[in-house]
Amino acid sequence: MNVIVLEEEAFYKLVEDVVDRMKQKHQIVEDKWISGPEAMKKLRIKSLTTLQKLRDEGRIRFSQPDKKIILYDSESINLYLSKHSKQTF
16 A cells, blocks of 8 residues: 655645535535625634634625625635745746
8 A cells, every 4th residue: 555645734735736626527606795704714714803804904895785794705815825826836
């Protein structure tokens, strides 16, 4: 039996690549507007305060269709993450 060992970062990159390929293959499109918990998961943050700060500073787009409902633009979150990504060597 062969054993393959990956560093944690490489493992999660591999998982993300597989998920992206599966989405493309099965033509799965993510929702345009996502909830606060989904936005936090996508941003990998645990603090509602951080999410609110990103919203208040205009770093990510949001919609408030009702007083207690705030939805976040999935594309703006992707753009925010891309802007803050670092190139590898």
